[in-house]
Amino acid sequence: MRQAFIDTATALIDEDPRTALVLADISAAAFEQAAFKHPDRVLNVGIREQLMIGVAGGLALTGLRPIAHSYATFLVDRAYEQIKLDLGHQGVGAILVSVGASYDGSSAGYTHMSPMDVQLIDTLPGWTIHVPGHPGEVAPLLTAAAAHDDPVYLRLSTQTNDIAYADAALLRPVRHGTKALVVAVGPMLAPVLEATRGLDVTVAYTHTPRPFDTTGLRELAASGNVALVEPYLAGTSVHVISQALADRPHRLLSLGVTHQDLHAYGTPADHARRHGLDPAGLRASLTTWLP
Amino acid sequence: MTVLEVEPLITRLTGDEKHAPSAFSTLDVLWVLYDRVLRVDPRRLDDPDRDRFLLSKGHGPAAYYAVLAAKGFLPHEWLDDLAGAESPLGHHPDRLRVPGVEISSGSLGHGLGLGVGTALGLRAQGRLEPRVYVLLGDAELDEGSNHEAIAYAGATGLDSVTAVVIDNRSASHGWPGGIASRFAVHGWTAVTVDGRDHDAVEAGLRQAAEGAPHVVVAVVETKGS
Structure with missing residues (x-):
């Protein structure tokens, strides 16, 4: 799923001048080419997750469509108040894309796990939450999210189903x-x-x-x-x-x-x-x- | 119009007839920004090429609301019902309620990150004219989120950002070595001025240079003095 995200986000940055990517070192190497081609819209702020969300909020205030990405525990748990205030309370959205769902990072220990990310996002009004079960579901969800301005949380996992379902926004x-x-x-x-x-x-x-x-x-x-x-x-x-x-x-x-x-x-x-x-x-x- | 004419507007907000001008640490800096520096126009609130002023230190916004009213951004009648149930003006400003307010603030340490993102967003769209001004307090700098933004903006030479730190020495543990040095060490240009001297504040703001973000530390009376 992470590779599907990297491929789709790279294509979006190429094709849609409204799209911007904000990273906090995680996955930065995978976006090196994209950053070289689009240095103004592929931004790595270093290991600074509060700033990552603040920057996403600022980009959105100027009309861009930011995608912010890291491990769920750093992206959501650590930066929760920034998500609440720098996005939601400002009346702007972003696409937050996490890896390291629940215990995907089990060998790294609890510091790299976030089973509570969806519940945290669910405390905030207006968020769409996608939890794809297959890499083939990632591109359509991300591409659709890039076309509007509402807040979207896209939670990627290393656990996958056998089949991708295109029509599973509903039950x-x-x-x-x-x-x-x-x-x-x-x-x-x-x-x-x-x-x-x-x-x-x-x-x-x-x-x-x-x-x-x-x-x-x-x-x-x-x-x-x-x-x-x-x-x-x-x-x-x-x-x-x-x-x-x-x-x-x-x-x-x-x-x-x-x-x-x-x-x-x-x-x-x-x-x-x-x-x-x-x-x-x-x-x-x-x-x-x-x- | 001078800053003296803003004071009756503050009185409408606070209901306090006898406040000293020094009670409002931000008043003179806000006045200089809106009267002399910011390229903003209440008739063109959505102009994408306007300067952005972000009040990060959202506490005690009476001087901010009064200056906005004086400059035609909001009706003076609004000043009579601060934090009322139906009032757009609260003890912390809400950008969805108040014309000309660029960010909703109150929780400390959010404005500089939003300002850095705003500057990056403008640059990515080729809008190189607008500057982004962020007003902070010296105690607000306790929040670590500011230091993420200070380090990143300095390292990347984000020269469309100007931070203004109102220093009334209210940080519990102070800033040994000074506030300006915290920015300068990260590559910002930094100047410390008398926050009540309009010409000095203006001159400090105009010292922003190419290639580095700029900070003006505006020193005012010690809080509670």
Whole structure:
């Protein structure tokens, strides 16, 4: 996904004089050519994430469309107040593109992880949040985001599904069943499909948790049983689902990265298992919960 | 019109009949900027080639609102309802509510980063005429975000930026070695002036040179003195 971002952003900088890229050293080498060709619109501010967002806000105030990029923990967690004030409160937007989703950086430890980025962005009004599950979904999402001025968070991961879905801004049913709706966000689709093999459930996929497709949710949730599987902090979308189904009796299971600092290294697969997000863990949670 | 005529406007804002002019540390610098330096026009608020003035130190904006009113950016009636429920004027300015206000500020340490981005955005669009002025306070410099912007603007020679630091010695731990040196060491041109002397402030602002960002440290009375 990171390569898809680099290729697409490089093309956008070439083709659209409104686009500007702001970096804080991360991925700077990959944009060296672009920076050489467009030194005024490919800006590396050094290891300065507060300034990266401040600069993005300033660029947007002059009418450009900034893309800011780093690890999620530096881009969002560290610069949260800049995102809140230098973008949102100024009435301008930007495209924030992160790598290092949740525990992608597991071997580097907790300092390089951000399972809470989506929840942090979700505290702010007006943001569209894309969590692609496949590299093939990145280019269309980024290109579409570059064409307007609203705030967009694009969260890239090294975890990927087998197939790219072009039409997954809304809930896209991938498997049909009767007992429950299982919503898989972004790269959780692959483990969810494996976990639900042989179960009588509908599996629906989306790469866009904000705005959440509540209309599709109401249509697909006829059973009243909804399981939500998100690749970031568990519970992040519970308030949206609860509100969308407020007028109906329903049961809601919310799975995601658990609320703890494991103080552990290892692979992303190790972390998925410890958070119950591997196929076996998901299947155990789902079968216990299913009516 | 002189700065003396701004004072009744401040009184309308504060309701305080007997304030000393020194109560408003930014007043004289703001007056010099709007009266002599900034190329801004209330009739052309969206002119892309206007100078940008960013009030980073958003606390205590009475002098700012009063100068904006005096220069025709906002109706004088607005001054009578500071921070009221329906008032566009609050204790920190909101750019979406007040004509001529370039940034919403209040939380310290945001203006210089936004100013650097604004300068870069103008340059990327070939707009080489406008300057970007950012007004900060000496205590505001405690915020580390300023130092990210100071270092980067200096290293890249971003010469369309002028910072103005109002120094009323309100930083809890002071700035041993002086404020100007913090900028100069990063390659800024720096000048320290009497922040109540209009000609000195103007001269300091006009010392900006090609190839480096510029800072004017405007020294005023010590806070609370």
